[in-house]
Amino acid sequence: xxxxxxxxxxxxxxxxxxxxxxxxxxxxxxxxxxxxxxxxxxxxxxxxxxxxxxxxxxxxxxxxxxxxxxxxxxxxxxxxxxxxxxxxxxxxxxxxxxxxxxxxxxxxxxxxxxxxxxxxxxxxxxxxxxxxxxxxxxxxxxxxxxxxxxxxxxxxxxxxxxxxxxxxxxxxxxxxxxxxxxxxxxx
Numbered sequence: 002x003x004x005x006x007x008x009x010x011x012x013x014x015x016x017x018x019x020x021x022x023x024x025x026x027x028x029x030x031x032x033x034x035x036x037x038x039x040x041x042x043x044x045x046x047x048x049x050x051x052x053x054x055x056x057x058x059x060x061x062x063x064x065x066x067x068x069x070x071x072x073x074x075x076x077x078x079x080x081x082x083x084x085x086x087x088x089x090x091x092x093x094x095x096x097x098x099x100x101x102x103x104x105x106x107x108x109x110x111x112x113x114x115x116x117x118x119x120x121x122x123x124x125x126x127x128x129x130x131x132x133x134x135x136x137x138x139x140x141x142x143x144x145x146x147x148x149x150x151x152x153x154x155x156x157x158x159x160x161x162x163x164x165x166x167x168x169x170x171x172x173x174x175x176x177x178x179x180x181x182x183x184x185x186x187x188x
Contacts, residue, residue: 050173057110057177061168064107064120065181068166072122076162076185087187088126088159095122110170119170125163126156137182139163160187 022030072095079090097103104118112119125135128151132141144151146158155162166181 053173057170057172060107060109061170061177061179064105064110065166065168065179068105068120068122069164069181069183072164073185076187080187084187085157088124088156088162091162091185092124092126092156096124107168107170110168113169113171113176120166120168123165123167125165126159127154128152135163135165135182137165137180139165139182139184161185162187 072091075094076087076091079087083090092099094100095103103122103124105120105122106112107119110119123135125139125141126145128145129142132138135141141163142151143161143163145161145163146153146155147160148158162185164183164185167178169176169178171177
């Protein structure tokens with residue numbers, strides 16, 4: 002075949018295929034990859050945030066349960082040992098200025114302010130306080146000493162004692178407050 006014939010074959014529209022991608026295909030693939038990476042990153046961040054919130058919630062519930070059990074246990078022991086002074090014994094331990102005090106920290110939870118503690122314990126000895134004033138549902142005011150009059154302070158005579166445990170901590174979602182109200186019985 003001569004030069005002329007070879008040119009004729011190439012000139013008839015037969016072309017070689019080129020390998021690779023066009024610039025438009027590469028741009029589309031990169032865009033899809035970037036969108037996928039951003040979506041995965043957002044999902045991962047949200048997952049970490051939810052895991053942290055669940056951990057904090059678990060720490061808070063465990064702390065409330067632990068403190069509640071300690072108060073119930075002390076109440077039971079003091080009623081058995083000295084039924085006439087069980088309220089004073091509870092206040093001496095968990096009241097303001099008590100041996101343990103009415104405030105506590107929870108490891109892993111941060112207080113909302115620079116100073117302060119995460120948890121507080123309120124022992125209610127005033128029968129006249131209402132649920133609205135206490136901020137919890139306890140059915141107050143209530144006759145706590147069984148004398149038929151729900152209008153006095155019952156430090157020395159209570160048979161039923163409301164306790165309110167409050168946790169306030171700084172979370173990834175903001176400041177969280179949890180209240181747990183319960184009664185201890187003095188007989």
